[in-house]
Amino acid sequence: MAETAKTYGLIAEFETPADTMHAAERVRDAGYQKWDVFSPFPIHGMDKAMGMKNSKVGWFSFLGGATGYTTGMLMIWFMNAIDYPLVVGGKPMFSPFGAFPVAYEMTILLGAFGAILGMMFLNRLPRLHHPLLKHGRFSLVTHDRFFVVIETSDPKYSELEIRKLLEAAGSKRIEVVEE
């Protein structure tokens, strides 16, 4: 390992979701900002324990859905009533009822893309390199271990203080993660 390696943060390992959650509550109460909890599955109640706000994915999906519906209606109106009008069975050139099924499907299609792309944007994914993914023990995060990581970029970062805090929270293994 290069000597100039920078430190990414401190990682503390936990064995149960309950311990992890209590640790998260302590970190939250201590006022840290650049930190996260890592787990093999979403832990119910963790958002509150970390003091997080509701996810904003819904707005992206709403935007996608609204775009889909408007596009569907305008597209059909333009194609069947303006650009290439064709009389079929004496029906009106454009009717919102006949256009609805397609506009409805497009609402769902773009709403789904909005939700997924919004989620990826908010999570800054895809990201194929991450300091944590190089850390040996961290691969257990997808198996059965739980980790709390506090980054060096946190304004309150102090290795000593954090070690004390996480040890008190019950972590038996606290290590430094290299950048």
Added chain:
Amino acid sequence: MAQIASNLKIHPVPVELERPALIQNQRNVGWISDRVAEIVEGKTPTWWWCAFVPSFLAMTMLLAMMTYQISTGVGVWGNNHPVAWGWDIINFVWWIGIGHAGTLISAILFLLRQRWRTAVNRAAEAMTIFAVMCAGIYPAMHVGRVWFDWWLFPFPNANGPIWPQFRSPLMWDVFAVSTYFTVSVLFWYVGLVPDLAVLRDRAKTKVRKFIYGFFALGWTGANRHWSNYEKAYLILAGLSTPLVLSVHSIVSLDFAVSQVPGWHTTIFPPYFVAGAVFSGFGMVLTLLIPLRKILKLEDLITMRHIELICKVTLATGSIVGYAYGMEVFIAWYSGNPYERFAFLNRAVGPYWWGYWTMIICNVVIPQLFWFKKIRNNLFIVFIMSIFVNIGMWFERFVIIVISLHREFLPGNWGYYRPTIVDILTYIGTFGLFFTFFLLFLRFLPMIAISEVKGVAVQADPHHPLGGAKAGGHH
């Protein structure tokens, strides 16, 4: 158990009311990833090859049949005047209906907080995707000139441009089915991301690590990510629910918007959706009963899961039975002689055997699921699930062929027979389905690892097995 209950100061549930655990034998969280990932990581088992080779050969036959049909014309099928929609449209509707159980399990049961869905949703969603692929082949081939299929989509073309005619239910169908396929793939993939990370972190070779890592998108399991992820998943479930209901409703409108006696009824959308879910759950049982045995997943796909699927099959089968009865009643009550004849002709006409096969398989046989003894007998459940698949195929046969072969004018009547090409094409779609399904079993986790972990008691921070201490501040 009593010890745990007294620690938490809650009254223990009476034994007779206690629900069997979703994960049997108190398996822990690590065991779940080991068990599921082993299926993908181990040596390719012999049974897999025994299933894959015939499936692959059948898929090759499908390609040969398609080539023959495209190079020769639709005439190689049995479709002709007056039955212009034959096995192709029957199989289109049948396959797409099968897909619906996957979306019902992944989306509707998610919204209803049916936690048992986690053990079966991944395989059921895979079933959906591959079934929709099989379905999509048929209308694309049915148009006759496959090379003009792109006219179905509103691409600007050099002829003016000439745009598609959106007042036709067939255009609605194009959008419904393509949206359904796309959203099902997206939903499936989003669910796969954390599990691909599991496989990435367990990978022993560089190639595996790269490929699984690439598709895992750099997933770390951060709670700030889980939060957005769960919201996105919830929204996808919320969008897929109206989607799945709309897809088969729109498929039914292909029929109901026309004026053919037997098709022109308002009950079609709900009746088609119920039938689709019914047939899909039949297929879920057909696939999962052997798989849980071969892959030793009895602790994850428990008897409780099988029983619940049987109950959904019973419920939807009964709705379908009700719809059959109501169709007949309305045909009589309408006083319309053509409608009356259409339904009489179904029961006693030249295709009476199709109608009664449908009634026996869809209405009579599923009623056996009322009995717990039957629901707990895997062999009988498996056989019954095959009857459901057969019955639902005959339902589409009854609706399409029997309605078309004797319409309004007796001079316009005829008798439809499939050709050998129809039959081999249909067998070929099974080849396509099973080829993809077997590849899925071999390379992707067939059980949603992180979701199943999430419903384990060890995952609950308020449960003693999740590390909760008695008298804690929670």
